[in-house]
Amino acid sequence: MRFFLARFKNLEGLKPKLANPHLFNFGFLLMIMGPGIITGVIDSDSGSIATYSSVGASYGYALLWVIVLTTIPLAIIQEMTTRMGAVTGRGLASLIRENFGIRITFYSLIALVLVNIANIVADFAGIAAGGEIFGISRFILLPTAVIVILYLVLAKNYRKIEKILLIFCLFYIAYIVAGILAHPNWTQALHGVILPSINLKDSIVITAVLALIGTTIAPWMPFYQQSAVAEKKIALSNYKYERIDTYTGSVMTQAIAFFIVLATAATLFKNGIVVNSASDAANALVPLVGKFAGALFALGIINAGFTAAIVLPTSTAYSLAEGFGWNSGMNKKFKEAPRFYAILIGTVIVSAITVLFLKVNLIKIMIFSQAINGFLLPVILILMLTIANNKKIMGKHVNTRVQNIIGILTICALVLLTISLIYFAIFGK
Template identity: 35%
Template structure:
């Protein structure tokens, strides 16, 4: 008995120490977990225009392009995902920086520093290209929805989607609408999950093809490479990104240009870059997974001709299963809800800034009739195209031709603007950034010419 008492007495300090260590570990783990959660939350809250711009690039038309790349050429074009990421990020960073530093949208800056005739022609062509894209995207959303609900008519769905998109874009406050677009961008994860559900993927081959570029001078190969580049580095993204940075500054209380120019901080520039790089990485990651899905399933099964995103989803079903099919289809609808507002909004920003109209999603309908009127017209034109026998492939071809003409011109002006110390002050391009900008401009000029020659030829 005495032995047990003595034993309990002497072991008590050791037990207390052991318990303290255990509790400390638990507290430490909880603290680390909370710290990680806080970091994740802070990161998510920091993301904004860069994420939504990048995500909007993967609209139904883009999905169709990536699906065709994977189904036609298998894994051979996977290298385009890492290749286009830094190019896309460099361009969008210049656009965002122009918006932050000048306090104006891209078209407003071009209007001040370049001949207006160039701006007016570019804006008109942008509007036409975006209208074709909107029409194709509305049709793709309706077609995808009918894969899940065949009893609903195509015409009904096209109208419903157009009305829904306009209602949200016009009648939501900018703060709410920006959050809506941000959360909607997560729908793109459906493409990641759809691939992870495919069994028997050859990840070694996928990795090799991702880091080892392959090229062919075959006409079809060149055309699809040009199509992917034209989809990822597209003029509407330039205008949207720049104007969204201005919108964000206005949300922070900088309601006039002088305030926006004077109060931009190094921390905001740093956060903008992280936002841009995150958004463009996400965009290209999704492109990567779409190509993988279509290469692994469709190309491997001998299906090499995919014209639309809905067709890709339908073709996947027998081979990849219902889950992948469902996720792919839901992704088409979600990306349309994200991409069409960006297409319509970019046209409206460009037009309104070109002609000095009052503009901005932060304004209410009655404060900016012209701006919102242009959004309505853009979506209505796209809607009408679906009722006049729109061939989505031809629509996208015309959009590609127009973008091929416009992109190099706009890119050249972006590089000049962001390299001008009088305009950008200390936040002017680094020499390397300017060099990269001109290289991208030259590349896109070549891509545009090749695209046009291939279509005409």
């Protein structure tokens, strides 16, 4: 396998050597896999874990259906962005700039950077809180994490970083194990999946549902995945493999979310404990399910924070550099793409320093981020749908009717939820 992988550093125009190209090549699939799984799995970052834990602790199994249902739009949206990357060979920010001009690009990117930085701060806070559960000071853990991240992004190329991230993705299994160890009530869980229930007059439930959707379909995801597909130079002829990668990533992230809700519903909800952060959940889990499951949960938080603290700054750098036309890419050296690396390094260091030295109210930051997200995400999705339906750009690979319907329904759902949240914020419950 190693030999097989080493042979293809550049995937441009590469086709599996099969007598019949319609046959499936599993080795080739393994080689292509990466952008979809990484984007999907790392979607469950510290902020997401906090949201899932909080939802599980507050509502038990009742909102599991939201997680199952959101898998479909997530997979459709990620597939759309992957297809756009494979067809055009360019990132999403590039396509937005070229098709909608500087105004829309500029304001979208400003909002994206704010949301991303809020999430990166939450991720470093997750690393710090996770470390403190094991008695490691944040003043040791965070600088170490920053040094390792900077070493990886500056010294390694895209392929190596992708392999490292894929290995880290394996550690997310910790949540599935923790979920099973919590001995959930499977009958109630099934009930929560197949019988959707939501009280539209309850602003707190609406907030929880919006938070679940917002944390699942995050705006950094299409930007990162499309840029990764473009950087990996995945040709259109290999697109069927990348599509499997994308769907796998979407299902994996929702499986992780599902098991986190299971773990917290079976323990914290049952005992009436409400949590607001991932580390609270890990701490609260220890007396209920034992040190091992609690430690697994805490390790998961550190791992999630660390991987997201690599991917989110990279996504930010990709988006800004593509939007403004600067040289970008993990395969380039610092001196070849100075602005790309300056943004990447800057966001990592600023976020780490914020967590280390400023007493930030993480919940307020996340609410702020969710609020911008509520406006940003529908805009990004509308732009994506417009590009994905443009025959001049996508040729015969334009969206199908089903993809458009699901995309439009997602936008409508997001807009409705955001409007209802604003309504509740202004007029109270």
